[in-house]
Amino acid sequence: GAVVSQHPSRVICKSGTSVKIECRSLDFQATTMFWYRQFPKKSLMLMATSNEGSKATYEQGVEKDKFLINHASLTLSTLTVTSAHPEDSSFYICSARDWTRSSYNEQFFGPGTRLTVL
Amino acid sequence: AQSVTQLGSHVSVSEGALVLLRCNYSSSVPPYLFWYVQYPNQGLQLLLKYTSAATLVKGINGFEAEFKKSETSFHLTKPSAHMSDAAEYFCAVSDRTGNQFYFGTGTSLTVIP
Numbered sequence A: 001g002a003v004v005s006q007h008p009s010r011v012i013c014k015s016g017t018s019v020k021i022e023c024r025s026l027d028f029q030a031t032t033m034f035w036y037r038q039f040p041k042k043s044l045m046l047m048a049t050s051n052e053g054s055k056a057t058y059e060q061g062v063e064k065d066k067f068l069i070n071h072a073s074l075t076l077s078t079l080t081v082t083s084a085h086p087e088d089s090s091f092y093i094c095s096a097r098d099w100t101r102s103s104y105n106e107q108f109f110g111p112g113t114r115l116t117v118l
Numbered sequence B: 001a002q003s004v005t006q007l008g009s010h011v012s013v014s015e016g017a018l019v020l021l022r023c024n025y026s027s028s029v030p031p032y033l034f035w036y037v038q039y040p041n042q043g044l045q046l047l048l049k050y051t052s053a054a055t056l057v058k059g060i061n062g063f064e065a066e067f068k069k070s071e072t073s074f075h076l077t078k079p080s081a082h083m084s085d086a087a088e089y090f091c092a093v094s095d096r097t098g099n100q101f102y103f104g105t106g107t108s109l110t111v112i113p
Helices: none
Strands: A004-007 A010-013 A019-025 A032-038 A044-051 A067-073 A076-081 A090-097 A113-117 B002-005 B010-014 B019-021 B024-027 B032-038 B044-050 B056-058 B064-068 B073-078 B087-094 B101-103 B107-112
Touching: A004 A090, A010 A019, A019 A032, A019 A090, A019 A113, A032 A067, A032 A076, A044 A067, A076 A090, B002 B087, B002 B101, B010 B019, B019 B107, B024 B073, B024 B087, B032 B064, B032 B073, B044 B056, B044 B064, B044 B073, B073 B087
Parallel strands: A010 A113, B010 B107
Antiparallel strands: A004 A019, A019 A076, A032 A044, A032 A090, A067 A076, A090 A113, B002 B024, B019 B073, B032 B044, B032 B087, B056 B064, B064 B073, B087 B101, B087 B107
């Protein structure tokens, strides 16, 4: 149980295009999902927290108009990188929480999405 | 505020030797502590977690960690390293709500045959 998937696992796009990354909780309802960015050889940086049905909360320094987050259902959150540029190339990881579990304070992580912007 | 410090960005051990990865935390409230492992181009896999029950926590793949409040530490150990243990390891701390996860900078473990 507590499986989180991401799609796509890898994406290559041209500079200036937009890319959508999906994060799904497969066997539980995730009222809260998180989006992280990981640079090579670096730790995870929290980008934003999204709650189902409400606007995402972005961390300081993260452009909300650049990284659009939608959490329209209890099992799906999407991150759209708009007008992508090479500096947006990174590994993006989502995680989700399940309030119904005794481990409600644990985050379950997706496998990540490798974005390369040419 | 909470934070995590992982001492040693790279650790090398011989196969069969003891693995010790260090993690110290800072928290103004009783923390929850986690260790995750990440293999190349993959997401994070939970190794073990401390949530205020037993201070010695056993995880998967033979790993364990001990919560020491007096030392504000949560070091990860494994008695005998295996080649498959080579990966990146992250320590993380959160408050009781789980809304804020703070990750350490990671420790890359190399296992020498």
